[in-house]
Amino acid sequence: MLIAHLSDPHLPTGPLAAAPATALHRAFARLLALEPRPACVVITGDLVEHGTPDEYALLLDILGLCPIPVHLAPGNHDGPRFTTELGGSRYLAGGSSSSYAVEYPSATVIVADSVIHGRAEGRLGDTQLAWIDETLGVRPDVPAFIAMHHPPVAVGIPFLDGMGLLDGPELGEIVARRGNVARVLAGHVHRTIAVPWAGTLASVAPATYRQTALRLHDAQPPGYLIEPATFLLHAPAGDGWATHSVAVSGAGAVLAY
Structure with missing residues (x-):
């Protein structure tokens, strides 16, 4: 089973x-x-x-070209219309909640809502943490991928570490205890980053458009730049999973259309 991991399109109109x-x-x-x-x-x-509704209409137009399942997590830019515009669609697994799980034969995909509306940092909250814990226990021998917007661990860019997941340690306790989480998937940072965490790997996908500058030395806003675009591909490898970076722009890559 291959899982493609994209993040942060930030579609405007x-x-x-x-x-x-x-x-x-x-x-x-x-x-x-x-x-x-x-x-x-x-x-x-x-x-x-x-x-806005117009932005979601543009998103749905693009997603409609994809014949394979797409699972969407909300981010702090997506606003309260996330479930209004996407509820009932295949992009929320046919439901109306921003938190849901999808069971594949060889992996469970758990999508969580880490958004605090009106704030850049994130939080899962006790109810959602309990749901994640319970969902991980349904198929304890099957690898699970937990997907959310905010990274649960510091990534070394001070400005962005100040707006991460506030209850990351609480999630880490669950992940470490359950032991079947293959990856925690996140975005928000606009860079490709991998951090060993809680007995697994926190894997941050780059943005599909602009990337954050690599400002490691102070907490000032890092700014953005147009780096060659990539996305991540999580693939079974031996007894675990490998994460590949797949070039999109700046390379002679094969395209489907």
Whole structure:
């Protein structure tokens, strides 16, 4: 089972919409050309820029080109219309909740909502932490992927570490105790980052459009730059999982359309 992991398209509307929309479109064209194709796609939040109906309409137009399952997590930019615009669709596993789980034969995908509306940092909360714990226990021998917007651990960029997951330690206790979490998937940082954590790997996907500058020396806003775009591909390897970085732009990659 291959799991494609994208993040942070930040789709706007208006005159500046073309570049972010094209970047997400090209990422899907690249992942659909992989052989074999991924079993599913997970996008870890900040799908749109301002949370407006027009932005969600653009998102749905692009997602409609993808014939394989897509699982969406909300980000702090997605706003309260996330479930209004996406509820009942295949992108929330047919339900109306921003937290849900999908069982595949060889993996469980758990999507969590880490958004605190109106704030950049995130929190899961006691109820959702208990649900994650319970869901991990349903199939204890099957690898699980927990997907959310905010990384549960510091990544070394001070500005962004100040807006991470506030109850990351509490989640870490659950992950370490259960022992069947193959990856914790996150976004928010706009960079490819991997951090060993709680007996697993926290895997942060880059943005499909602009990346955060690598500002490690102080807590000032790092700014953004147009680096070659990639996404992550999580693949079984031996007794575990390998995570590959797949080039989208700046490379002679095969595209499906």
